[in-house]
Amino acid sequence: MPKSIYENIYRDLKEKIENNTFSYQELLPSENTLIQTYNCSRNTLRRAVGLLVTDGYVQTIQGKGVRNIYRPAEQTAFTIGEIESFQESAMRNGQKPKTRVLLFTEFRVDKNLALKTGFSENAEIYYIQRLHYLDEQPLILNHNYFLKESVPGLTKEIAENSIYNYLENELNMTIVNSKRIITVEKITEIDEKYLKLNAKDYNCMAVVSSQTFNSSGIMFEYTQSRHRPDYFRFYDNAVRK
Amino acid sequence: MPKSIYENIYRDLKEKIENNTFSYQELLPSENTLIQTYNCSRNTLRRAVGLLVTDGYVQTIQGKGVRNIYRPAEQTAFTIGEIESFQESAMRNGQKPKTRVLLFTEFRVDKNLALKTGFSENAEIYYIQRLHYLDEQPLILNHNYFLKESVPGLTKEIAENSIYNYLENELNMTIVNSKRIITVEKITEIDEKYLKLNAKDYNCMAVVSSQTFNSSGIMFEYTQSRHRPDYFRFYDNAVRK
DNA sequence: TCCTTTCACTTGTTTAAACATGTTTGTTAA
DNA sequence: TTAACAAACATGTTTAAACAAGTGAAAGGA
Numbered sequence: 001m002p003k004s005i006y007e008n009i010y011r012d013l014k015e016k017i018e019n020n021t022f023s024y025q026e027l028l029p030s031e032n033t034l035i036q037t038y039n040c041s042r043n044t045l046r047r048a049v050g051l052l053v054t055d056g057y058v059q060t061i062q063g064k065g066v067r068n069i070y071r072p073a074e075q076t077a078f079t080i081g082e083i084e085s086f087q088e089s090a091m092r093n094g095q096k097p098k099t100r101v102l103l104f105t106e107f108r109v110d111k112n113l114a115l116k117t118g119f120s121e122n123a124e125i126y127y128i129q130r131l132h133y134l135d136e137q138p139l140i141l142n143h144n145y146f147l148k149e150s151v152p153g154l155t156k157e158i159a160e161n162s163i164y165n166y167l168e169n170e171l172n173m174t175i176v177n178s179k180r181i182i183t184v185e186k187i188t189e190i191d192e193k194y195l196k197l198n199a200k201d202y203n204c205m206a207v208v209s210s211q212t213f214n215s216s217g218i219m220f221e222y223t224q225s226r227h228r229p230d231y232f233r234f235y236d237n238a239v240r241k
Numbered sequence: 242m243p244k245s246i247y248e249n250i251y252r253d254l255k256e257k258i259e260n261n262t263f264s265y266q267e268l269l270p271s272e273n274t275l276i277q278t279y280n281c282s283r284n285t286l287r288r289a290v291g292l293l294v295t296d297g298y299v300q301t302i303q304g305k306g307v308r309n310i311y312r313p314a315e316q317t318a319f320t321i322g323e324i325e326s327f328q329e330s331a332m333r334n335g336q337k338p339k340t341r342v343l344l345f346t347e348f349r350v351d352k353n354l355a356l357k358t359g360f361s362e363n364a365e366i367y368y369i370q371r372l373h374y375l376d377e378q379p380l381i382l383n384h385n386y387f388l389k390e391s392v393p394g395l396t397k398e399i400a401e402n403s404i405y406n407y408l409e410n411e412l413n414m415t416i417v418n419s420k421r422i423i424t425v426e427k428i429t430e431i432d433e434k435y436l437k438l439n440a441k442d443y444n445c446m447a448v449v450s451s452q453t454f455n456s457s458g459i460m461f462e463y464t465q466s467r468h469r470p471d472y473f474r475f476y477d478n479a480v481r482k
Numbered sequence: 483t484c485c486t487t488t489c490a491c492t493t494g495t496t497t498a499a500a501c502a503t504g505t506t507t508g509t510t511a512a
Numbered sequence: 513t514t515a516a517c518a519a520a521c522a523t524g525t526t527t528a529a530a531c532a533a534g535t536g537a538a539a540g541g542a
Binding site for chain 3: 271272273287301302303304305306307
């Protein structure tokens with residue numbers, strides 16, 4: 001599948017940085033050099049570098065160059081920070097994923113849920129509870145709400161594997177962006193039961209609530225992910241504009 | 242202070258979106274229209290819109306237009322999500338800030354701290370403990386480590402007000418980006434004491450560890466912010482590339 | 483009526499060029 | 513020797529133009 005030029009350059013540079021082709025704090029080759037390397041225009045190269053900046057991989061310094069500030073993340077924990085499925089994250093971190101569907105049902109959105117999720121009232125949705133395991137240990141309890149209109153034909157079997165895989169490959173949906181809010185909440189009896197937590201040990205947990213939009217601008221998913229606190233780790237890079 | 246063109250357009254559009262000049266889910270005027278409005282080139286306008294996309298304010302849909310997906314955040318809690326000082330955040334949320342310096346000292350980085358913070362060993366640093374109040378309530382306990390070389394002349398008095406204000410206005414430093422990791426950790430006796438937490442109520446808290454870089458590419462700050470769990474809220478928008 | 487084609491309009495990608503601004507280094511003049 | 517200047521080179525901003533690709537509605541034919 002042929003991607004755009006800037007995306008290919010971005011991937012190539014990203015891989016080189018991860019491979020330590022450029023060492024930490026070193027300056028990358030200058031724009032002019034890279035333009036010749038990739039045989040592209042300056043704008044296209046700068047676009048690729050801009051993506052690396054937002055990833056926190058490099059930092060551009062006017063008059064000097066582009067500095068590598070990438071540090072590999074410790075692989076001890078499950079990490080998020082991008083739009084990716086549970087399966088993708090697990091693979092990236094070299095872990096063995098498993099998903100158990102606790103509940104698969106459908107209903108209409110009432111007033112309260114509309115306020116909480118952002119769906120419009122009376123919209124038909126699938127409501128799914130799933131437990132995500134990593135290396136045989138339950139780590140995340142997910143409450144998924146999918147807009148039935150946008151995600152037709154969802155089944156329990158699909159939910160046991162990868163819903164995102166179904167969306168992208170079967171329904172040809174493109175996921176574009178995801179608004180997330182991270183909070184810390186008290187654990188409930190359900191959390192305690194399924195995640196095998198002990199309230200005497202940890203009595204709260206990390207909660208990631210997210211609204212996800214597709215390329216038509218439709219919010220088709222609302223999800224509340226409840227994470228075991230001792231395995232939760234969220235990476236972020238903020239760039240001042 | 243004259244800013245760049247794209248930044249002015251970005252601010253103007255952002256304000257219009259926040260002011261509900263465009264209603265939720267409505268399409269913004271097309272690129273061509275906005276180009277005439279702002280009398281700028283297409284690239285410049287697209288750059289401004291691109292910033293709104295990363296903010297999660299709008300979503301571009303090829304062939305259709307740019308959709309407003311901005312929802313005002315509930316102002317009930319202290320929220321973060323950008324690079325900004327405690328004071329700036331407080332102001333943005335319309336709250337009365339206060340800062341108490343618990344400890345102001347300086348020393349050299351040892352092996353352990355170097356591993357934890359990312360500073361090089363033997364570097365001279367300021368170590369500051371600060372308690373941040375909002376509306377007379379202690380919410381955040383901060384452990385700041387500043388590189389002495391980059392932040393000369395730091396005093397307890399400055400720490401009581403705004404260190405960032407000192408950095409930007411006195412030292413003319415430009416903060417560029419900040420890598421952050423959010424975790425959930427057990428509360429310590431110090432947290433319990435200063436944040437007036439009760440372990441029977443909440444026995445853990447939100448912890449934001451951050452490395453901040455200036456425009457010279459120097460990591461001049463490492464900070465661990467320990468947040469009261471019931472007031473912690475972190476906003477994020479992820480865009481698929 | 484219904485289907486297909488076309489066309490106008492939308493955003494997406496890429497190139498090219500010019501000028502602005504910050505950094506470094508080497509040269510020149512005091 | 514030192515300070516000032518200039519040149520070379522780095523990234524930052526802006527404009528212009530062309531083509532690609534997705535959307536939707538109007539036009540036209542069966």
